[in-house]
Amino acid sequence: MNQLAIKNLNKKFGRHPILKNLSFELEDGIYGLLGPNGAGKTTLLKCLVGIYPTPTNTVTFNEMDANKKTYRNTIGYLPQHYHAFQEFSVEEMLLFYCKAKGMKKTDMLNEVDNAIDKTNLETERHKKAAKLSGGMLRRLGIAQCLLGNPPFIVMDEPTVGLDVEEQINIQTVITNFPKASVTIMSSHIVADLEHSCDKIIVMNEGRIITCDTAENIACHAQNKTYEIPQQELSHLKCDYMVVKAKDKTVRIISKNKLDADVAAPTLEEGYLCLIKDW
Amino acid sequence: MLTDAIRLFFRNKLINIILIAAALVVNIRMCQYSHNIMNYSDECTSFDLLEASFDFAFFLFVVILLCSYTACFSIQxxxxxxxxxxxxxxxxxxxxxxxxxxxxxxxxxxxxxxxxGTMARLNRFDRELLFVIIKSCLLYFFLYAVLACACGVLISSIKGRNRSYACLLLVCFVFGPLPERIADGCSTLTNHLSQITDWFTVGPRQLFYALTDTKVGISTVPELFALTLLWILAICLILAGKKRRWWLSLSLLAGILVCAFFYSNAPWGNVCIGGSPKNAMSYLREYYELPGSPVRQEAADFKVQRYDMKLKVRNNLSATVHIYVDDTKKDSYHFTLYHQYHIKKVLDNQKNALDYTVDGDYLTVKNNGALSYITIIYEGSAGGYYAYSEGIMLPSELCFYPVAGWQKIYDEANYSLAVRANDERVDFRISVDAGRKVFCNLAATSYNTFEGQASSVTLLAGYLKEAVYHDVTIVYPDYAPPCSSDEATIKATVDSLYEIEKEHAADAKYSVRGKTIFVSQPPAYPEYIFKDDHIQIPFLLPDGGKSIAEPYYTHFLDTGKNSSKILRGTADESNE
Structure with missing residues (x-):
């Protein structure tokens, strides 16, 4: 069983605090990191992978401190903006990562084959990175995450900017990630995480609000989610937020009890209630 | 990962274009230079090729800057x-x-x-020149290119393409040849600009007179190594600072301070590049034309009978001079010693300290009543009148040894050192501890030891050679334009002097026989100086020596002047 432990993690840029006293532990599974823009998701992930230095033993994975020089060799990390060497082919790029991670020569080709297979990049194997589409490039990024079967995988917004089909492809890849690993992927798009994650960590303003299943998070919007006709919206005299508008009906969430049809809450609505502290 | 690095580097289209273009340009130009040198080998020397190859220093700088930036940017x-x-x-x-x-x-x-290869082809293989070439390659190609590489690495980490490009241009400007030229162009307005731009001019100095001095004394200026290292370390410090490794940053900072000290304060740092006329002259003007700068002229009321001088030349000039005077009972003695030499001690023959005062170039030594000779110990460095490990250029007009009386050193009418005409002949015994052979107008009794009687002493050392032809010694720079090292021109010059002597039935005391001709001009110096025992001229022309011979004899023979007088320039009567 792998374990990621964070104890009292604080991070400031200048005088501006980004992460405020975070503490949590995660074991094997796929975790989504959800939060609005500026919540500190990327900063948290960079602290977890050791890009930002942290005090000793604040971030540990299987008791290895994130500041150790070889720490990043044991994890798979897909940054928010992933680029590869434009002049390298997919295979060459993956081989490069294998060497960088200190793998044995005898294992490299197998690892590359496995990674290409899992990410369906076989047809692009010999194509140069400069010629890959955005989706293929992102798959390459995920492939390099999987090299060496790392027990800790971190992906920062893996589907952002991709078309729907590619998003689904990538989500499919992610759901096939090894179970015996801690995988964290961040997104500000709820749909990305709903079906692929075991648990979702909700973050806002540098703090962890909750770490729970999608169903439990949705329950936060229980009795706060309503469907009302659009024309009645202007008559509402309370705090509310429009979640979805469809035909002549809108779904809203409100912290006040309304005289309207209560709807079954979704993850998105539960997340919004958590963010708004309703 | 090495193969990956090679793959990444050589697959980069931009890097390929830069390297191929650079290789083509360099090859074509060097072939042209080599062709010229081989075909006109009578007019060119192997030193000309070295100078020509300096043209590539900045070119290489730009190529390496772009390659390192492109490579590091692709990693970034x-x-x-x-x-x-x-x-x-x-x-x-x-x-x-x-x-x-x-x-x-x-x-x-x-x-x-x-x-x-060119040296060998021209049959001019010379160990000293080889050393110059190796040092030049190390400084102007290797270190300069390493600086470019460091700049490229630093600039690649700057966010924003436009900002990076602007920084690349800025680096090319700052470390390129332009600041030196701009400072030179502004030199009539201010010399302070060159004091700033000198800190950035790490490549070969571009200006003509700077380069010519590689031929007569100075190969590479040692402080440029310190300056180039300073900038390399400064960039490494910025890069290390990003990684927050305090121990590395401290070490680099210490290195920078040491390099800055060597560049700005080491004694040889006072040497002008090649003693360029601009720098030497501008210094003289600035110092002597300032209101309040002491300028005196007063004949000595005593005579110096003998000088015993021990000179040591390492990074600067250190001297111990024993002065024997005729009258040891005077209350005080006036001497002139160029102000950039700082007096450490003045002693009597018992090594008791004597009281003295210094006002600019003028020294007054108080008699303690018991002296039989005066010892003056001093050291310093006089800019373009250099005396250090690479060479010596000390004309007597500089008063680099204490001259009796108060003499005017600077001639403001001619913006040069003032030529003294009234020095008495004195016995000199001089030994020079220098890293290379020293040339003097006095006769050499052993290696770098000279003895004789003269009105003044001039010392030279550097890339000089000595030839004796028909009892005339000629000391000339071996690597200057060919006419100076051409045996035929040397012979023609001496023959011409003798012919003119015969034509005019000259008095033997005017004869050039037994004299030394120094073909090596100090900066801010009159064009020709004819003294009682030596002649100093800037160069030999292939005109059969007429340019020297005619003014020499015109002055002596037409005016019948005493041979101890100094001739200055061509038929200048004002200095008689």
Missing amino acids: QAGIDEQISFRSSLRFKAYMLSLIAIIILCFCAAMLAWNI
Whole structure:
């Protein structure tokens, strides 16, 4: 069983605090990191992978401190903006990562084959990175995450900017990630995480609000989610937020009890209630 | 990862274009230079090729800057730092930089090979010149290119393409040849600009008179090594600062301070590049034309009978001079010693300290009543009148040894050193502890030891050779334009002098026989100086010596002046 432990993690840029006293532990599974823009998701992930230095033993994975020089060799990390060497082919790029991670020569080709297979990049194997589409490039990024079967995988917004089909492809890849690993992927798009994650960590303003299943998070919007006709919206005299508008009906969430049809809450609505502290 | 580095480097289209274009340009130009030198070998020397190869220093700088920027930018863009461990990232970058270092070394080797090959082809193999070439390659190609590489690495980490391009242009401007030229162009308005731009001029000095001095005394200026290292370390400090390794930052900072000290304060740092006329003259003007600068002229009321001088030339000039005077009972003695030499001690023959005062160039020594000779110990460095490990250029007009009386050193009418005409003949015994052969107008009794009677002493050392022809000694720079090292021109000059003597039935005391001709001009100096025992001229012309012979004899024979008088320039009566 792998374990990621964070104890009292604080991070400031200048005088501006980004992460405020975070503490949590995660074991094997796929975790989504959800939060609005500026919540500190990327900063948290960079602290977890050791890009930002942290005090000793604040971030540990299987008791290895994130500041150790070889720490990043044991994890798979897909940054928010992933680029590869434009002049390298997919295979060459993956081989490069294998060497960088200190793998044995005898294992490299197998690892590359496995990674290409899992990410369906076989047809692009010999194509140069400069010629890959955005989706293929992102798959390459995920492939390099999987090299060496790392027990800790971190992906920062893996589907952002991709078309729907590619998003689904990538989500499919992610759901096939090894179970015996801690995988964290961040997104500000709820749909990305709903079906692929075991648990979702909700973050806002540098703090962890909750770490729970999608169903439990949705329950936060229980009795706060309503469907009302659009024309009645202007008559509402309370705090509310429009979640979805469809035909002549809108779904809203409100912290006040309304005289309207209560709807079954979704993850998105539960997340919004958590963010708004309703 | 080395193969990956090679692959990444040589697959980059931009790098390929830069390297191929650079190789073509360098090859074509060097072939042209070599062709000229081979075909006109009578007019050219192997030194000309070395000078020509300096043209490539800035070119190489720009090529390496662009290559290192492009290579490091491609690593930066791929976000490798974020994806792999620090150690692997550093190792990969080191491989990339090693490739650039190999390119630099290949270029340096090519330059070295070209120069040595030309030397051999011209049958001018010379160990000293070989040393000059190696030092030049090390300084102007290798270190300069390493600086370019460091700049490229630093600029690649700047966010924003436009900002990076602007920084590349700025680096090319700051470390390129333009600041030196701009400072030179502004020199009539201010010399302070060159004091600033000198800190950035790490490549070969571009201005003509700077380069010519590589031929007469100074090969590479040692402080430029310190200056180039200073900038390399400064850039490394900025890069290390990003990684927050305090111990590395402190070490680099210490290195920078040491280099800055050597560049600005080391005694040889006072040497002007080649003693360029601009620098030496501007210093003289600035010092002597300032209101309040002491300028005196007063004949000595005593005579110096003998000078015993021990000079030591390392990074600057250190001297111990024993002065024997005729009257040891005077209350005080006036001497003139150029103000950039600082007096450490004045002693009597019992080594008791004597009281003295210094006002600019003017020294007054108080008699303690018991002296039989005066010992003056001093040291310093006089800019363009250099005396250090690379060469010596000390004309007597500089008063680099204490001259009796108060003499005017600067001639403001001619913006040069004032030529003294009234020095009495004195016995000199001089020994010079220098790293190379020294030439003097006095007769050499052993290596770098001279003795004789003269009105004044001039010392020279550097890339000079000595030839004796028909009892005339000629000391000339071996690597100057060919007419100076051409045996035929030397002979023609001496023959011409003798012919004119015969034609005019000259008095034997005017004869050039037994005299020394120094073909090596100090800066801010009159064109020709004819003294009782030596002649100082800037160069020999292939005109059969007429340019020297005619003014020499015109003055002596037409006016019948005493041979102890000094001739100045061509038929200048004002200095009689």
